[in-house]
Amino acid sequence: MAPVSTKKRALTGLLSAAAASVALVAAPTASAVSSADVGVQAVNLRTPFDCGQVWNANTRTNHNPQNAVDFQRGDALGKNVRSSAAGTVETVRNLGNRSYGKYIVVRHAEGWKTLYAHLNSFNVSVGQSVSTGTVIGKVGSTGGSTGPHLHYEQIRNGVVQRAVLNGVAIRYFGNTTITSSTGC
Ligand SMILES: [Zn+2]
Numbered sequence: 001m002a003p004v005s006t007k008k009r010a011l012t013g014l015l016s017a018a019a020a021s022v023a024l025v026a027a028p029t030a031s032a033v034s035s036a037d038v039g040v041q042a043v044n045l046r047t048p049f050d051c052g053q054v055w056n057a058n059t060r061t062n063h064n065p066q067n068a069v070d071f072q073r074g075d076a077l078g079k080n081v082r083s084s085a086a087g088t089v090e091t092v093r094n095l096g097n098r099s100y101g102k103y104i105v106v107r108h109a110e111g112w113k114t115l116y117a118h119l120n121s122f123n124v125s126v127g128q129s130v131s132t133g134t135v136i137g138k139v140g141s142t143g144g145s146t147g148p149h150l151h152y153e154q155i156r157n158g159v160v161q162r163a164v165l166n167g168v169a170i171r172y173f174g175n176t177t178i179t180s181s182t183g184c
Contacts, residue, residue: 043112045084045154046132047165051184053079057163057176067160069152069170071139071178077120077148079139082182083130084114084154084165092126094142100151101143104136110156117151118142133183 048071049055055071063070073079083106090113091105100117104124107113120140130136141148154163163170170176 043085043108043110044132044167045108045112045114045163045165046082046182047178047180048082048084048114048116048150048152049180049182050080050082051180051182053180055178055180057165057170057178059163059171059173059175061173065153065160067153067162067172069163071150071152076139076150077141080135081116081119081137081139081150083132083134083136084108084182085112086131087112087114087129089124089126089128089130089136092122092124097143099143101145102137102140103143103151106130106136113155115151115153115155117153118145118149120148 047055053073055073058070058072059067081104085106085108087106087108089104090107091103093100093104094102100115102119102122103115103117104119104122105113105115116137118140119137119142121138122136123138124130124134124136139148139150145151152163153160155161162172165178166181170178
């Protein structure tokens with residue numbers, strides 16, 4: 001394992017600051033989501049983690065793509081990454097030390113796809129059918145990542161959307177505390 005770089009220490013500090021500020025940010029409630037929003041997302045995309053696990057969902061204007069989500073927590077490395085919905089594994093690819101690193105794309109119904117990047121390892125292969133909550137990989141820090149986290153995208157008809165997790169819109173831009181209910 002490579003020694004922790006100064007850069008990683010700096011990032012850890014940032015993440016701690018972000019986590020500390022999360023408590024001040026009220027998580028959106030289900031009632032805040034209009035029926036129109038739910039209608040757009042007919043496929044219910046779930047938080048891609050174990051039941052009961054708490055993550056910070058970070059969004060920011062300088063993220064690429066801008067509507068992507070970085071899921072963060074102190075002990076992120078090696079945590080299970082679960083498919084947000086049923087579907088077919090479309091991509092399992094390793095870009096090496098750049099961009100997404102090891103990443104997976106799952107194709108769902110109605111033009112939806114989800115993308116999971118910087119993975120440490122893969123648990124599925126291309127063409128495999130998955131259910132909501134199937135473990136598809138493990139959280140890592142591969143590619144252009146400075147510390148373990150999950151880079152996550154909800155894509156519809158090729159366009160990355162603002163993420164809605166289990167019917168709840170997360171905050172753009174900022175931090176939202178999410179407790180996964182996937183598989184509960
Ligand atoms: Zn990211």
